[in-house]
Amino acid sequence: MTQSPxxxxxxxxxxxxxxxxxxxxxxxxxxxxxFLLPWLLGFIALTVGPMISSLYLSFTNxxxxxxxxxxxxxxxxxxFQDERFLQSVGVTLSYVVFGTPLKLAAALLVAMLLNSKRRxxxxxxxxxYAPSLIGASVSIAIxxxxxFGDSGPVDQGLSFLGINLGxxxxxxxxxxxxxxxxxxxQFGAPMVIFLAGxxxxxxxxxxxxxxxxxxxxxxxxxxxxxxLSPVIFFNxxxxxxxxxxxxxxxxxxxxxxxxxxxxxxxxxxxxxxxGFSDFRMGYASAMAWxxxxxxxxxxxxxxxxxxxxxxxSGDAK
Amino acid sequence: MINRRNFLTTVALGTASAAFLSACxxxxxxxxxxxxxxxxxxxxWWGNDDRAERTRKAIALFESKNPDIxxxxxxxxxxxxxxxxxxxxxxxxxxxxMQWDLSYLRDYGQRNQLLDLGTVKINTDAFDKSLLPSxxxxxKTYGIPTSTNAFAVYYDPAKLKSLGIAEPDGSWNYKEFxxxxxxxxxxxxxxxxxxxxxxxxxxxxxxxxxxxxxxxxTDEGKLxxxxxxxxxxxxxxxxxxxxxxIVGEDKxxxxxxxxxxxxxxxxxxxTWDNFMAGYLADSGAKELKLVPVPSDDPVNxxxxxxxxxxxVASAKTKYKDAAARFIDFMxxxxxxxxxxxxxxxxxxxxxxxxxxxxxxxxxxxxDYEKSIEKxxxxxxxxxxxxxxxxxSTFKRVTQDLNYGKLTVDGAVDAWFKEAEDLIKQNA
Numbered sequence: 161m162t163q164s165p166x167x168x169x170x171x172x173x174x175x176x177x178x179x180x181x182x183x184x185x186x187x188x189x190x191x192x193x194x195f196l197l198p199w200l201l202g203f204i205a206l207t208v209g210p211m212i213s214s215l216y217l218s219f220t221n222x223x224x225x226x227x228x229x230x231x232x233x234x235x236x237x238x239x240f241q242d243e244r245f246l247q248s249v250g251v252t253l254s255y256v257v258f259g260t261p262l263k264l265a266a267a268l269l270v271a272m273l274l275n276s277k278r279r280x281x282x283x284x285x286x287x288x289y290a291p292s293l294i295g296a297s298v299s300i301a302i303x304x305x306x307x308f309g310d311s312g313p314v315d316q317g318l319s320f321l322g323i324n325l326g327x328x329x330x331x332x333x334x335x336x337x338x339x340x341x342x343x344x345x346q347f348g349a350p351m352v353i354f355l356a357g358x359x360x361x362x363x364x365x366x367x368x369x370x371x372x373x374x375x376x377x378x379x380x381x382x383x384x385x386x387x388l389s390p391v392i393f394f395n396x397x398x399x400x401x402x403x404x405x406x407x408x409x410x411x412x413x414x415x416x417x418x419x420x421x422x423x424x425x426x427x428x429x430x431x432x433x434x435g436f437s438d439f440r441m442g443y444a445s446a447m448a449w450x451x452x453x454x455x456x457x458x459x460x461x462x463x464x465x466x467x468x469x470x471x472x473s474g475d476a477k
Numbered sequence: 478m479i480n481r482r483n484f485l486t487t488v489a490l491g492t493a494s495a496a497f498l499s500a501c502x503x504x505x506x507x508x509x510x511x512x513x514x515x516x517x518x519x520x521x522w523w524g525n526d527d528r529a530e531r532t533r534k535a536i537a538l539f540e541s542k543n544p545d546i547x548x549x550x551x552x553x554x555x556x557x558x559x560x561x562x563x564x565x566x567x568x569x570x571x572x573x574x575m576q577w578d579l580s581y582l583r584d585y586g587q588r589n590q591l592l593d594l595g596t597v598k599i600n601t602d603a604f605d606k607s608l609l610p611s612x613x614x615x616x617k618t619y620g621i622p623t624s625t626n627a628f629a630v631y632y633d634p635a636k637l638k639s640l641g642i643a644e645p646d647g648s649w650n651y652k653e654f655x656x657x658x659x660x661x662x663x664x665x666x667x668x669x670x671x672x673x674x675x676x677x678x679x680x681x682x683x684x685x686x687x688x689x690x691x692x693x694x695t696d697e698g699k700l701x702x703x704x705x706x707x708x709x710x711x712x713x714x715x716x717x718x719x720x721x722x723i724v725g726e727d728k729x730x731x732x733x734x735x736x737x738x739x740x741x742x743x744x745x746x747x748t749w750d751n752f753m754a755g756y757l758a759d760s761g762a763k764e765l766k767l768v769p770v771p772s773d774d775p776v777n778x779x780x781x782x783x784x785x786x787x788x789v790a791s792a793k794t795k796y797k798d799a800a801a802r803f804i805d806f807m808x809x810x811x812x813x814x815x816x817x818x819x820x821x822x823x824x825x826x827x828x829x830x831x832x833x834x835x836x837x838x839x840x841x842x843x844d845y846e847k848s849i850e851k852x853x854x855x856x857x858x859x860x861x862x863x864x865x866x867x868x869s870t871f872k873r874v875t876q877d878l879n880y881g882k883l884t885v886d887g888a889v890d891a892w893f894k895e896a897e898d899l900i901k902q903n904a
Contacts, residue, residue: 221902225584243891310728326727327727327731330727331727417869417873420726420730420876421877422882437865437869438863439863440902
């Protein structure tokens with residue numbers, strides 16, 4: 161480890177002065193890999209290695225103490241008879257399906273509002289971005305819990321409007337709404353990306369459309385949406401994958417139990433409980449790999465369908 | 478997510494390689510220290526700041542009396558505690574001495590992670606002989622109880638008085654207890670509830686089984702009761718769920734991590750008697766009282782003293798002698814009793830108990846344990862492997878019952894499925 165940088169530096173200096181063109185490339189590549197090495201070692205030791213061992217563990221019965229026992233596909237088969245597992249799949253899917261589009265819609269809407277030239281836009285941008293910086297933190301989940309409790313601000317505000325829902329935190333029918341609101345509120349990251357995308361759209365397109373008498377809706381459908389579609393695709397992909405992995409906020413709001421009545425038992429939370437509370441690491445690994453496969457397949461589907469609606473500049477369309 | 482999944486294996490690999498390296502490069506270390514060159518042992522416990530403060534005092538006292546040993550203390554909360562121990566055990570690096578809970582004794586003891594304390598010198602002469610078996614598995618002693626606790630019904634006399642309800646004397650059967658809860662609920666009129674659903678607590682069920690002379694677990698580690706028994710148990714409060722007698726689960730959930738009783742939402746709570754100090758601090762009540770749990774058999778209350786916590790040592794500790802001396806000190810020394818009072822429970826060792834002066838609420842707890850002395854029977858042996866999961870599933874399933882998401886039959890099936898699955902898993 162300590163030797164290799166010195167070695168390659170020496171080989172590089174000796175390589176450069178000789179014949180320039182053909183060798184240069186090899187030296188550059190070597191230098192590139194040398195600089196990559198620390199990261200590459202970390203990637204292999206800390207990501208690839210554990211992933212392979214977790215793949216192996218997913219076919220075993222492993223409780224952390226005794227040696228793993230090979231049981232083939234038993235873990236995967238048991239998953240589909242496990243009611244709590246099926247519940248966690250349902251909870252996670254409804255979160256992804258409803259939460260992600262809402263979050264992206266909010267992000268796009270605010271990005272469009274912030275795209276116009278007004279005074280103090282810098283401040284507004286920061287203000288809208290801030291929640292996504294702190295949103296995943298422990299304190300926010302705790303604040304959220306207090307806000308949506310019995311006679312918390314949300315309950316009181318709604319009562320003022322004549323809507324009496326009571327606290328959301330303890331009501332299994334309301335917790336999903338609460339979790340989705342929490343993620344929608346953290347629209348900052350996709351918003352910034354949308355904003356960058358919006359700035360790339362040439363202003364003369366809108367000018368020309370205005371001359372032809374197009375209204376704002378028309379301009380959005382025919383100019384903004386297609387011109388922005390690569391950015392929308394990117395955000396949709398990232399946010400969907402992200403949504404599948406929700407953990408921290410659910411863990412804190414439900415005290416790590418996925419309650420009330422399993423309504424916040426997200427996939428990763430159940431995986432964690434199986435692994436670290438029940439010491440069923442094989443089962444947890446099987447769940448993890450199933451998630452990897454499902455997210456992979458969904459990503460693939462997104463890419464396949466993207467051809468019909470995502471337009472890159474320079475395309476013939 | 479990826480990081481979390483990797484975490485364990487990473488830790489395991491890391492500690493494994495560290496262990497490998499240290500195994501290679503080590504000439505056998507000194508197993509005993511001297512005042513000039515003390516050995517350092519690691520000690521870890523769970524608890525709040527109050528316990529941390531008291532523990533630090535006890536450690537300082539130990540170090541002043543034993544200059545050849547240094548104790549490196551470390552603590553977390555209860556839930557995080559077991560996750561840490563699991564990863565450490567997987568990597569072979571458990572701390573030398575640990576505070577332990579009965580629910581996890583079998584998981585680690587049976588898997589050879591804990592030191593057989595019969596092989597080292599710890600004085601247990603001052604211990605009640607009915608208590609020691611709860612730290613033993615198959616004849617080996619893995620844990621020494623620091624202190625005991627017993628099950629009790631807490632109530633707030635001021636709250637009962639304001640509702641015009643007479644204080645209970647604790648000689649009640651389940652029907653009378655239910656009627657009492659319903660009375661509180663009715664007069665409390667939505668602001669004060671009778672209690673939480675007492676059928677949701679495993680240990681309460683265990684006491685009811687003992688009252689009916691049924692063993693919770695067989696010696697082979699199987700369930701000792703039937704689905705019908707559990708059905709009867711969960712049906713005990715069937716008529717009370719959803720009424721003022723039992724606080725709604727939606728309310729209780731929001732109060733977490735405080736209990737409804739500590740939040741002044743209920744008038745009673747059925748649980749361990751060493752929670753007294755915590756309840757007093759949480760609720761701000763002037764006075765709380767303790768009476769025995771209900772029983773349909775007036776001479777068999779099913780009560781027992783349980784070690785509220787145990788002291789254990791790692792099987793792989795390099796300093797067995799130092800670890801044993803520290804455990805002996807923590808469980809027997811009268812001055813340690815003065816430091817902890819009843820915050821760990823009532824001291825288990827008579828030497829330590831006699832050396833401690835109990836006043837105020839501490840005296841209430843000690844007096845309660847004295848008052849039930851004639852009903853006490855042998856403590857149960859350490860529960861089966863994976864018991865922690867069964868206990869939390871018990872609670873969760875009862876919550877679903879209270880939400881109306883499950884029927885009693887469905888709840889019984891759900892719990893048994895989990896239990897049978899777990900027993901098969903660990904067989």
